[in-house]
Amino acid sequence: MTTPHLDTKFPKIGTTIFTVMSALATEKNAVNLGQGFPDFDCDPKLVACVNDAMTHGLNQYPPMTGVPALREAVADKIESLYQYRYDATSEITITAGATQAILSIILAVVRAGDEVIVLEPCYDSYIPNIDMAGGVAVRVPLTPGTFRPDFDKISAAITPKTRAIIVNSPHNPSATVWTREEMLKLQELLAPTNIVLISDEVYEHMVYAPLQHLSASSFPGLAERAFIVSSFGKTFHVTGWKIGYVAAPAAYSAEFRKVHQFNVFTVNTPVQHGLAAFLQDPQPYLQLPAFYGAKRDLFRQGLAQTKFELLPSEGSYFQCVRIANLGVPEKDLSEADFCKWLTSEIGVAAIPLSAFYADGFDQRVVRFCYAKKDETLKLALGRLARL
DSSP states (O other): OOOOOOOSSSSTTOHHHHHHHHHHHHHTHHHEESSOOOSSOOHHHHHHHHHHHTTOOOOOOOOOOOHHHHHHHHHHHHHHHHHHOOTTTTEEEEEEHHHHHHHHHHHHOOTOOEEEEEEEETTTHHHHHHHHOOOEEEEEOTTTOOOOOOOHHHHHHHTTTTTEEESSSSSSTTTOOOOOHHHHHHHHHHHTTTOOOEEEEEETTTTTTTOOOOOOOGHHHHHTTTTEEHHHHHHTTOOGGOOEEEEOHHHHHHHHHHHHHHHHHHHHHHHHHHHHHHHTSOHHHTTTHHHHHHHHHHHHHHHHTTTOOOOOOOBBTEEEETTTTSGGGGGGGOOHHHHHHHHIIEEEOOOEEESSEEEEEESSSEEOOOOOOOOOOOOHHHHHTTT
């Protein structure tokens, strides 16, 4: 028997860099500071809330849009933090993580030939998602070095075919946070257009003083055209649960749900009920900046003893560094090859920033994740001290 030939729809798509580096870290017994997930447990109270839902029989299909109590809790949280009220029934949808949410948004919004502006470096699912929808990704670089938005370049990229723009703050991979002036400039730029805003805010609760997260929902001119995406997995240290949400105007949510219902249909029931109960106390997410801020400071203080050049880490749980001044010949390797060497020979995994550019733009910068136990970070720092 012969298996029929299958032409690939996506010849440029391979295995993600996160999977590759995590596999190499496991093979080499390296400290994995590459892929963005914690190596510590979530709050036992959250697990208890989910267990309680399971033992009370909440194990069948929930409503397609999400458990009402959880949607109400999300609407309350957004209103409390950003002073904008979404209707829990018609404007909040619970998703199987943020990645699924973003794909479903793009499939709902983008038609064949539509252009979508992406600001590079960007999370690696954006451009493949646009390709899946038949759209055209228009790549606009964030300013190299500072990773601030260049509004002249964004404005120049807008055409009559522009359907959407994807913005991510706090930003993965650079850990920059958009300022109020930048958000207002975005609002001004989009005001005379019909462009939809996809605002990826999965690290919203990881912004370090004196900065604060400025959700697109805080700006009326953005909220009225925005899909807001967030992640319970990131916020509550449960990335493997794959659960998040989308907040959007009712008309947008209706279109989004048309895709969502035939994509995943609905999301894990007991986890939804557990999160609804857990969200009644806001302290776990309000205390997150202090929690991750301490880890950031520990990691940065250790790296300051090496020849890595530290870039700012304003938000998220990532730290980017320049490698050009290291005292080893491997500093002249490409970012990707340097990360493979660092993992195999030094025993610490990182991610090359070039992986976040469609053309592999290499600027001698790699990304570490500090969402780890303090002892894990200290072990990594001890190994990196050799550099």
